[in-house]
Amino acid sequence: MPFDLAFAWSILPDLLRGAIVTAEATFGGMALAMLGGLLLALGRRIGPPPVAGFVRGYISLVRNTPLLVQLYFIFYVLPLAGLSFNALGTGIVTLGLHYSAFLAEVYRAGIDAVPHGQWEAAQALSLSRRDTWRDIILPQAIRPMVPVFGNFLIGMFKDTPLLATITIPEMFGAAEQIAGDTYRYNEPYTLVGLIFLLISYPAALGVRGLERRFGVH
Amino acid sequence: MSTEPLIRFRGLRKAFGANVVLEDFNMDIADGERIALIGPSGSGKTTVLRLLMGLDTFDGGEIEVGGVPLSRPSEQAKLARRQIGMVFQHFNLFPHMTVMANVTEAPRRVLGLSNAEAQARATGLLRMVGLEAKLNALPRQLSGGQQQRVAIARALAMRPRIMLFDEVTSALDPELVGEVLRVVRQLARESGMTMLIVTHEMSFARDVSDRVVFMERGRVAEQGPPDMIFRNPSNERTRAFLQAILER
Ligand SMILES: Nc1ncnc2c1ncn2[C@@H]1O[C@H](COP(=O)(O)OP(=O)(O)OP(=O)(O)O)[C@@H](O)[C@H]1O
Ligand SMILES: [Mg+2]
Numbered sequence: 210m211p212f213d214l215a216f217a218w219s220i221l222p223d224l225l226r227g228a229i230v231t232a233e234a235t236f237g238g239m240a241l242a243m244l245g246g247l248l249l250a251l252g253r254r255i256g257p258p259p260v261a262g263f264v265r266g267y268i269s270l271v272r273n274t275p276l277l278v279q280l281y282f283i284f285y286v287l288p289l290a291g292l293s294f295n296a297l298g299t300g301i302v303t304l305g306l307h308y309s310a311f312l313a314e315v316y317r318a319g320i321d322a323v324p325h326g327q328w329e330a331a332q333a334l335s336l337s338r339r340d341t342w343r344d345i346i347l348p349q350a351i352r353p354m355v356p357v358f359g360n361f362l363i364g365m366f367k368d369t370p371l372l373a374t375i376t377i378p379e380m381f382g383a384a385e386q387i388a389g390d391t392y393r394y395n396e397p398y399t400l401v402g403l404i405f406l407l408i409s410y411p412a413a414l415g416v417r418g419l420e421r422r423f424g425v426h
Numbered sequence: 427m428s429t430e431p432l433i434r435f436r437g438l439r440k441a442f443g444a445n446v447v448l449e450d451f452n453m454d455i456a457d458g459e460r461i462a463l464i465g466p467s468g469s470g471k472t473t474v475l476r477l478l479m480g481l482d483t484f485d486g487g488e489i490e491v492g493g494v495p496l497s498r499p500s501e502q503a504k505l506a507r508r509q510i511g512m513v514f515q516h517f518n519l520f521p522h523m524t525v526m527a528n529v530t531e532a533p534r535r536v537l538g539l540s541n542a543e544a545q546a547r548a549t550g551l552l553r554m555v556g557l558e559a560k561l562n563a564l565p566r567q568l569s570g571g572q573q574q575r576v577a578i579a580r581a582l583a584m585r586p587r588i589m590l591f592d593e594v595t596s597a598l599d600p601e602l603v604g605e606v607l608r609v610v611r612q613l614a615r616e617s618g619m620t621m622l623i624v625t626h627e628m629s630f631a632r633d634v635s636d637r638v639v640f641m642e643r644g645r646v647a648e649q650g651p652p653d654m655i656f657r658n659p660s661n662e663r664t665r666a667f668l669q670a671i672l673e674r
Contacts, residue, residue, distance in 0.1 A: 329481050330518035334532035334584060335508045344531060348522050 210395055217396040220387050224400055227383030234300050234379060235366045241305025242365070243358065246312025250320065251342075253313070264313070271310035277371050279303055284375040300372040300379075304365055315357050319350035355423045359416035363409055380404065430493070432457040432620055433478070433588065437487035440473055440644075447473050448644040451487070457587075460614050460621040462631035462652070465641035466667055471624040474641075475590045478622070479512050491588070508536070511581030512590040516597050517573045519565040519580070525552065526561045529580045537584070544583070551579040555609050571602030575609055582613075589613070591623045603627070610634060628671055632656050640664045 253264040271279070283306075284299045294302060323346050331341040373382035384397035431454035438451040447470045455461055463471045476482045478489055480496065480503075489496045491506040520528050529548035533539040539547070552558050555575035565573050574594055581589060591610060595603040607630050614621055614634045625631050631638060631652065638655040640648045640663075648661040659665045 324518075326514065326516060326518040327520065330514065330520070332481060333479055333510075333512040333514075334580070335504070335536045336532055337535070340535045344535070345520055349520075352522065 212395055212399065213393075216393065217400055220397055221400065223383050223387060224380055224397070224404065227378055227380035228404060230297065230377065231366070231369045231379040231381075234297065234304060234369050234372055234377065235362065237301035238304025238308065238365055239358075239362050241301060242308035242312050242361070245305055245309030246316050249309055249313035250316035254317070254320065255338075268310045268313055271307055276303070276307050276368060277374065279307055280371060280375055296372075296375055296377045299375060300369075300377045304368065304372075308361060308365055312358075312361060315354055315361075316350065319354045320346060322353065323349045352423055356416050356419040359412070359419050363412050363416065366412075367405065367409060431455055432459075432492060433622075434490040435474070435478075435487070436490070438474075438477065438484055438489065439486035440470075440477060440482070440484045446644065448477075448484070451645055453639065453646055453649075455620060455622065458618050458620055459637065460635045461623065462635035462638045463622060463624045463641060464626070464628070464631055464638060464667075465647070469641040470644040471641055472592055473644075475512065475592050475622060475624060479510055479590060480507050508584070509587040510590065511584055511586035511588070513574070513577050513581055513592065513594050515593045517565075517570070517577045519573055519577055521565050524562050524564060525557065525568070525576050528565070528576060529583050532580070533583050547583055548579065551582050552576070554612075555579050556605070569602060570598045571605045574598065574606045578606075578609055578613075586619065588620045588622070591621065591625070593624055593626065596626060626671065628656065628668065640667065642667075 249264050249268065252260045253268075254261075256264065280300070280303045283303050284296070287293065293299075327345055327349065328341065331345045336345070369379050370381035372379050373385060376382070378386070381401055384401045387397045388394045433453075433455040435451055435453045438448050439446070440448040451470070451474065453461075453474075463474065465471055473482070477484045478491075478496075484497065487497075491509065494500075494502045494506040496503045496506065520531070523531065526545065526548055529551060530539075530541070530544035533544040533547060534541065549558065549561070552561060555578055557572060557575055557579070560568060560572065560576075565576070568576065578594075594610065595606050598606065607627065610621075610623070611630075611634055613619065614623075621634075623631070623634060633652070635652055637649060638652050639646055640655065640659075640661065642663050648655065648659060648664045655664065656668065659668065
């Protein structure tokens, strides 16, 4: 099974164009998941009982079904109910919704780890609930979460090939396209694997650095 | 001294499950009075301060501040509590904020002071507690005694009429106790604020207060001017408690 360097070189631009879509999906999905996770965590903690109940149900549902199934559901089933996005939009929304259920747990642990005395000090100063959350509790809760976010970002990055299944031209989709057109599989899939490795591995090392810096002391 | 007490505890009751911590607790505190609250561990001293501050709810009786009842949440009760400042045993500074930000946070957010106004106020208070050189430090860069002095400045920045101190030196290394007690003493002498001080430092209790209240099992067992309580307690329990403390 020969590896044709010249061919590999020639398909690299296509793969890198795909990598840009991968990056868009990853960062878009993560931004959505961080916001969604926070809202879910707050909804469960300070929302009225129906909201808290909805959040619990949502989190169980999302955590106990595969991402691929959620992706197909949102891409193929929701449009039947008149709710549709373009393919990339669907991918970002699905990644965001999926990961928000996991990040909600991360936020919850972070919030629970803030010592009770911080709430009491804020209350003794007559700070409002809102000011207490925004200025006192969340900044302390989120700091040790930064490396955890990093790990989820890498995890999400490695989940993006699933998006190829709903026609999103991200990096893996681009490789499939090339393979289908040329009947050459070695170069495109090897390159995709290498690119994932070249990004994920240094990122994982970076997260370890973050852990040292932001870890709870 | 006006006839109407500033703070009034009447028939206060508090239980944690089956553990009745306060039972028919009564105490009146006049405006400007400085009370030292003493008593054995578990007698309910901290609980009295926490209920007054609103950190816990009580099960019966009433607390009034300036005539406003605190048993039910109301706008008036909120405003009454805004006149109360509290200093905790473990400081409870905001660890992610500088000293300056710790002291300016509540005046800016709650009182609506501008940045400049809040900083001017904070600078004055931090000078008073001897920490004007530490404005930009983070709490973890300070000694315990320095942190506690920041916590005092933080509470004072709200210009409270009433200050609560809960064993503010008991978490400190012995050599750092003096600097904190000095600040509290100075406040007691010069500020005219009403102060409720829980402490195990008997000589401090004696010279900082107008009245010593000895608590036992959730009630006031004996009270009076410091000289009387320390020189000639009438209650057998008070005597035994003071004896035990002095022998330590
Ligand atoms: N959050 C709580 N949950 C359950 N029990 C509590 C709680 N807080 C206090 N207690 C109990 O209430 C009683 C009185 O406690 P409190 O802290 O008021 O005593 P104290 O006089 O301040 O004692 P110390 O001198 O040890 O600080 C104790 O028996 C304590 O165990
Ligand atoms: Mg106590």
